[in-house]
Amino acid sequence: MIQTAKHSRIIAAPWHTAQAPGFSNVTFLIFGPLMTFLMRPYIQKRSRYIYVLFILFTITGLFSMYFHMTLSFLGQMLDEITILWLLASGYSLWLPRCYFPAFLGQNRSRYISLIVIITLVSTFLSFLRPTINAYALNVIGLHIVYIVVQEYKKTNNKELRHLIEVSTVIWALAFTSWISDRLLCSFWQWINFSYLHSIWHVLISFTFPYGIVILAVVDSTYEMPNKTIKVRYWPRDTWPMGLPYVEMGDDHKSC
Numbered sequence: 337m338i339q340t341a342k343h344s345r346i347i348a349a350p351w352h353t354a355q356a357p358g359f360s361n362v363t364f365l366i367f368g369p370l371m372t373f374l375m376r377p378y379i380q381k382r383s384r385y386i387y388v389l390f391i392l393f394t395i396t397g398l399f400s401m402y403f404h405m406t407l408s409f410l411g412q413m414l415d416e417i418t419i420l421w422l423l424a425s426g427y428s429l430w431l432p433r434c435y436f437p438a439f440l441g442q443n444r445s446r447y448i449s450l451i452v453i454i455t456l457v458s459t460f461l462s463f464l465r466p467t468i469n470a471y472a473l474n475v476i477g478l479h480i481v482y483i484v485v486q487e488y489k490k491t492n493n494k495e496l497r498h499l500i501e502v503s504t505v506i507w508a509l510a511f512t513s514w515i516s517d518r519l520l521c522s523f524w525q526w527i528n529f530s531y532l533h534s535i536w537h538v539l540i541s542f543t544f545p546y547g548i549v550i551l552a553v554v555d556s557t558y559e560m561p562n563k564t565i566k567v568r569y570w571p572r573d574t575w576p577m578g579l580p581y582v583e584m585g586d587d588h589k590s591c
Contacts, residue, residue, distance in 0.1 A: 360534035361404075363541035364397020367579065371545055374570055374581035378552065381584050382560070385429060392422040393544060400537065409466070416469040417459055423476050424455040430551035432558045435483060480547070481507065487554050495567045496553050499580060503546035510539035549580040556584075 372379075372390040379386045396418045403411030428451045433442045440446045462469050481504070488500045517524065517532035524532060549567060556565040564585030569578030 360537040361397040361401040361541075363538055364400070365394060367541055367545055368394030368397065370570070370579065371548065371581060374568075374579070375548075375552075378582050378584045381563075382552075382555075383429060385425075389422065389425045389429065389548070392418060392425060396422055397541070404533075412466065412469075413463065416466075416473065417462060419473055420458060420462070420469075421455060423473070423480075424451050426480075426547075426551060427451055430555045431483070432487075432554060434558070477507075477511075484547075484550060487550075491554075491557075493553070496550065499546055499550050499553070499567065502577075503543055503550060506539055506546065507543045510536050510543060513539065545579050545581070549582055552582045560584075 368390050371393075372387065375386070396415070399411065399414040399418050403415040428448045431447070433444065433447075436442065436444075436447050437450075440450065484500055484504070488497060491497060513532045513536040517536065524530060553565055553567065556563055566583045566585060567580055568583055569575060569580055571578060
């Protein structure tokens with residue numbers, strides 16, 4: 337077994353298998369720039385801060401690769417803190433106002449300030465209790481799933497419902513891989529299968545584009561009701577499965 341650092345979690349894998357999750361982060365490095373290119377027209381009309389989100393996603397892949405190839409405490413912190421800020425950015429940009437805490441009313445500026453403060457505090461605390469970081473991040477992920485489920489119940493949009501269904505299946509498979517890798521580590525070592533964490537990386541990188549498009553479509557319902565949002569898939573709309581992105585049409589004209 338290899339221990340990453342004094343306060344870090346123990347990586348129960350030989351060195352050569354510990355490097356495998358690092359290479360599995362290549363999908364982050366591909367999807368980040370590609371989604372930035374595909375959604376550029378939408379970003380120009382909605383908010384250029386969305387570029388920060390895609391940059392953080394790509395950096396997450398780089399830091400995760402660095403962590404898994406060095407097994408260092410610094411690598412772990414860079415990896416998990418970047419994910420924390422990635423989730424915080426998504427919360428700030430796209431969370432519908434109806435889910436804001438009551439004391440904030442419908443004020444997004446105050447909400448963003450609150451998220452920044454909480455994220456800064458969480459970043460500091462992550463150095464004091466690093467072993468709970470991964471579990472805390474998945475709890476945040478569960479909250480996002482809760483919001484998506486609520487929106488699924490509300491909508492009659494077939495495209496949105498399809499996106500939510502597909503992303504939920506991918507996320508469930510990813511989470512199962514992660515928790516199984518954590519709780520059944522000895523068993524997977526016994527059968528000489530040390531790649532569940534790599535599977536987690538690949539699946540969660542596919543979940544991200546679906547999640548972004550879901551949030552963009554939901555956001556358009558609340559923030560841009562006069563805009564037409566079209567879900568497209570790269571490389572072709574006709575393929576059974578592809579990388580989703582959105583295009584924004586012109587304002588609806590009223591007589």
